[in-house]
Amino acid sequence: MSAEEERGFVIRDRRGEKPAESSGAASEGPAASGRARAEPPTAAASRAAGASEGHAGHAPVPVTFSTFVFSLGTSALMLMGERLDPGQQELPVNLPQAKEIIDILSLLETKTKGNLTSDEQSVLTDMLYALRMKFVELTSSGSAPR
Template sequence: MNDSHLSEKAPAANRPEDVNTALFAQLVMQQSSMAMMLLGKTPHPASGQPVRDLEGAQLFIDQLEMLEVKTKGNLTPEETAILKQSLMSLRLAFVECVDAPP
């Protein structure tokens, strides 16, 4: 029995490449959210207070930069855009945080 017709009718969200794109975007957003929290841009979920940990934030930014280097040429245009936009926002937020008084 040929199951090729089943994969053609499968919803787009269930295609492996779409699932991987969604998972990649989720990973980038999680790393970005952690970095933003450590830059004091969003409150800590447990305390509700802003946290400022530049070294911790830099670690998350470095991890995203590593992903950018290691996945170069292997990402979809959508994945590339998500990663580039996240890094651009994080870098700007980091510079603002460094330049701001403690």
């Protein structure tokens, strides 16, 4: 009977106990792994699956039509040599891939006509305008200015 008890799980009431490390709760290492074992199995499983927190402790941004359009537009701008951060190194220009993303957004504009909210339509229209102007600027000058 004792062998069966060892294979099972043990429930301990820890409500009256003080935490062993109150100042080192955010540290990573042996103390953090010990803390993870003290959590209920459902909380540990959801944390491992990333359900409760995003990367680096930030809540994940919900995917909406507007965030999807913004993501594609940002990718196209980067392919046209735009840097998101002034300290970032120069990016290689790939106009054919940028044009492909612009064409995808244009297709989305056609296929979603009449089915978008005014905000979604505005994001899509403004993004397409900015991308097309940047693309024309790059292709009409014959080189990719920075």
